Amino acid sequence: MTTTRSAASQAAARATGPEPTAVPPFAVISGAQVQRALAGREKQIVELVGATYRLHGAGDSVNPPSYFLRFPDRPSSRIIALPASIGGPVRVDGLKWISSFPENVAAGIPRASAVLILNDHDTGYPFACLESSIISAARTAASATLAADWLSRGRRRPARVGFFGVGLIARYIHTFLAGTGWSFDEIGVHDLSADAAVGFRGYLQRSGIAHPITVHERAEELIRSSDLVVFATVAGQPHVSDPSWFDHGPLVLHVSLRDLAPEIVLASTNIVDDIEHCLRAGTSPHLAEQRTGNRDFVTGTLDDVMTGRATVPADGPLVFSPFGLGVLDLAVGKYVYDEVARSGELQIINDFFHELSRYG
Numbered sequence: 001m002t003t004t005r006s007a008a009s010q011a012a013a014r015a016t017g018p019e020p021t022a023v024p025p026f027a028v029i030s031g032a033q034v035q036r037a038l039a040g041r042e043k044q045i046v047e048l049v050g051a052t053y054r055l056h057g058a059g060d061s062v063n064p065p066s067y068f069l070r071f072p073d074r075p076s077s078r079i080i081a082l083p084a085s086i087g088g089p090v091r092v093d094g095l096k097w098i099s100s101f102p103e104n105v106a107a108g109i110p111r112a113s114a115v116l117i118l119n120d121h122d123t124g125y126p127f128a129c130l131e132s133s134i135i136s137a138a139r140t141a142a143s144a145t146l147a148a149d150w151l152s153r154g155r156r157r158p159a160r161v162g163f164f165g166v167g168l169i170a171r172y173i174h175t176f177l178a179g180t181g182w183s184f185d186e187i188g189v190h191d192l193s194a195d196a197a198v199g200f201r202g203y204l205q206r207s208g209i210a211h212p213i214t215v216h217e218r219a220e221e222l223i224r225s226s227d228l229v230v231f232a233t234v235a236g237q238p239h240v241s242d243p244s245w246f247d248h249g250p251l252v253l254h255v256s257l258r259d260l261a262p263e264i265v266l267a268s269t270n271i272v273d274d275i276e277h278c279l280r281a282g283t284s285p286h287l288a289e290q291r292t293g294n295r296d297f298v299t300g301t302l303d304d305v306m307t308g309r310a311t312v313p314a315d316g317p318l319v320f321s322p323f324g325l326g327v328l329d330l331a332v333g334k335y336v337y338d339e340v341a342r343s344g345e346l347q348i349i350n351d352f353f354h355e356l357s358r359y360g
């Protein structure tokens with residue numbers, strides 16, 4: 001049985017903070033609630049993601065490697081566990097548990113599904129389970145948007161964007177770019193699936209885009225005609241290998257991580273979110289490391305750029321490869337939790353933790 005916490009009790013909890021030894025109530029937050037909490041908040045979420053990168057860069061986080069659960073009978077599928085802990089004002093621990101089943105798309109349901117568990121800092125008790133495919137897409141889009149902003153400072157601001165692979169993540173990245181003030185003279189679209197390309201163009205048209213939208217049949221055309229390229233495919237192996245396609249020096253948001261051959265990585269300036277995380281699991285930067293035996297091709301992290309420890313050249317191809325950090329999910333998840341609590345709509349599962357007396 002669920003109840004909605006009264007506004008008064010939520011306000012009291014906020015005012016006093018959780019009692020250190022109390023078992024916190026357990027809430028379930030639906031995708032509809034997550035979406036309402038995040039709608040129109042692109043600027044705040046990009047700022048929050050920036051602040052979280054800074055906390056992580058300053059060492060105020062624990063973010064062990066993601067664990068990939070794979071299945072011999074379903075080789076294209078996986079479920080990833082991202083445990084993390086974040087300090088600063090957020091101060092929460094937790095776990096994102098996210099499935100990727102690419103065959104879902106043919107059956108008409110999204111590829112990825114996820115939950116996020118938030119754990120109380122003082123007692124360790126889980127206090128919320130949130131639908132998390134939206135949180136994951138939002139934090140990924142916010143990270144890409146933050147990178148587009150910081151990495152285009154000191155170089156010509158991109159005016160032609162090309163989306164390479166146009167599923168949910170591409171849509172969220174476009175929403176976050178638009179919601180933080182980006183506008184483009186041209187938008188290019190490329191996808192292996194003609195239906196996906198048409199669907200994405202329809203979304204762009206519905207969102208009121210006035211400038212030309214071009215669906216490119218050929219990958220080369222899309223890249224050569226874009227100065228901001230967003231990769232959001234589900235490719236498991238590099239499929240773009242000609243460095244000359246990048247001769248015009250685009251900014252590349254390599255969100256899907258495995259599209260670029262090592263030659264392209266090695267011919268570019270490379271910024272990642274976290275070096276240890278990103279150079280594993282067969283990502284393109286990982287393949288480049290295996291090819292060269294070193295990490296010299298990585299200039300630094302986005303946090304290094306934001307804090308001035310690293311600078312990027314004013315021209316030439318510049319590739320941002322974000323592995324995706326659990327701390328971002330925690331920060332955005334806690335933001336959603338606080339918003340839902342503030343609106344008085346937390347759905348508490350009564351008696352979720354039941355065996356609470358040591359000797360019965």
Ligand SMILES: NC(=O)c1ccc[n+]([C@@H]2O[C@H](COP(=O)([O-])OP(=O)(O)OC[C@H]3O[C@@H](n4cnc5c(N)ncnc54)[C@H](O)[C@@H]3O)[C@@H](O)[C@H]2O)c1
Nearest residue numbers: 111140165167168169191192193196232233234256322324
């Ligand atoms: N780095 C991160 O933090 C992070 C976070 C979330 C998702 N992702 C990644 O983003 C990617 C996209 O996720 P999504 O939910 O939008 O997936 P999706 O399945 O909804 O869409 C992917 C699209 O890419 C297209 N595609 C696949 N291979 C292609 C290729 N070689 N060339 C052109 N198009 C191709 C598909 O037809 C599909 O339309 C996934 O790889 C996912 O793992 C990364």
